[in-house]
Amino acid sequence: MKYFARKCGFYLVALWGALTVNFFIPRLLPGNPAQIMLGKMEMTSTPPPGEYKILEHLMGVGQGSIVSHYWAYLVQVSHLDFGFSFSQGETVTHVIYQALPWTLALVGTATVLSFIIGTTLGALAGWTRNRWLEALVPVTTFLTAMPYFFVALILVYYFGFIMHWLPLSGDSDPLLLPAWNWTFFSSALQHAILPAATLILVQLGGWMMSMRNMTLTTLSEDYVWAAEAKGIKSRRVMIGYAARNAILPSVTNFAISIGMVVGGSILMELVFSYQGIGYYLIQAVENDDYSLVQGIFFFISVAVLLANFIVDVMYGFIDPRTRQTQ
């Protein structure tokens, strides 16, 4: 319980850090960003009443000291109200609520899949020292060194432009409305294959290498030798003794990698025009839609912190040693 409380405390501090960074970023902008935004909004439509006040709070401009700006910003964010996005013609929160599930489902599934595949291959490579699996290491290293968006470009080019197998862009058939039925689901699945393949291919090498190395290190521990000497079946030693301990650092890395993958998926979404959170972030940055940028960065931070928190708590269950007070 104490472990849990300490983790909660840490992630609250981290959240506060992310919020503070998000507060200071608009200060890089010259002039009064709130006024600029309002000007842009008026060009396309009439901004909702009270919009200027919201923008002032978010951008930290207007009358008063920096402390009062900061307070107004925190209050504004705590209402989860980031105002109106002129580039999308909807409220920022609406844009995010609509885009976030796509990214979460895609990134989450792909990351878990590549973790499972990579870790299994790595454990096998370490355990058997199989020549073919060892030969995979340079290949996966090469894939890992590629930018996500480049892998995405190659996949689009090969499967879309040459083979014409899979849809090139979007998250589902534009003629279909989101619904819980098979037509929509299969269309969404088809559109997700290439983006997911991108994320899996790039991540695989990291998981494989780290699991292989940890397996090799664990194999020469005394308890593995002892288990072998007792005549326990090879398979059981591998899974129950070696792999079980070797996987611990990978779990820690899993938490950190979530942030990395979210970053990589932003550009990947651009290549596939996959309308997830990254796609809208890029749209917002390109159009100088500051409140949308701020809102998306806030939600990405919260999602990544939450994922980290869950992994950390799980880690406490997997490895009881971490729960002991240090």
Next chain:
Amino acid sequence: MSLPLSPAAASPDGDASSRASLRGWRVLRRSPRMFVGLCIVFFFVLVALYRTFFIHNGNALSHQVLKGPSAHDWLGTTQLGQNVLLQLIASAGPTLLVGFAAGLLATILAVVIGIGGAFLGGRSDDLLNLVTNVVLVIPAVPLIIVVSGFLKSGGIGPIIVIIAFTSWAGVSRVLRGITLTMRNRDFISASKLSGERTWRIIIVELLPNTVAFVISGFIFTVIFAILTQAGLAFLGLGDVNALTWGNMLYWAEVDGALEVHAWWWFLPPGLCIALLGTGLALINFGLDEVLNPRLRSQRAFRPKTSVFDDTPVAEVP
């Protein structure tokens, strides 16, 4: 992209001899991976230097538009008639510069915060450790995209600084861990007792023993910086007219290289990034092998006749 610093490298065994065994060719002979990695990186450094002296304008236009690879233009031309090979060579320098400069800056931050904090201990360590862990969990790439999008500044200087300030935390955490295990070793206590100054102990006694981990962290950050810069350039953030591999990919995408099947235009820059990244990663694997002998490839390791055929043979000193 998520090449973690191998946790195995952080295991304390083998570090006593790491300083000695890092010297000279012995390392290279022991680790073919590191040798290959060094060759790749060295090759790209040569290419970058070549550019500095011999190529004045990598972007020169011509009337040969969208030609495929031929004996004359080995890698073909772009939509504006630019020579892809020439662009590729001219881009090596700036790309390497961003990578190494950001890596260096981040490593300095990591050394100061990670080693300094852990050695001093107490409140300052608690605080620095908290800051490190917070920076570690705040998603870096979205932050970098947002900041450079807001700055709208050309030039690679700001990009180097932004990347460095968001990527030091992972390395810092590893170095802190190493320092904590080393802080109470006999040779450190001895120099403390003999009245040496703290900064001298850190620089003369501690730092040389962590050098392999510092290098490994540096290389890791260089990879991250090169990938991130490529991503930013691909988004069109920063100076779109600069020549980097990321910018080449940006123009290839914008000018529709995929639609006209001009594979010779967008494949080479990405493959160069991947090859350079592979070279750097191989150096890191080599370092891991030096620090942790158990990881070395099986050939050097397994006794010629093994009784247990399916049992892994572990340690032969």
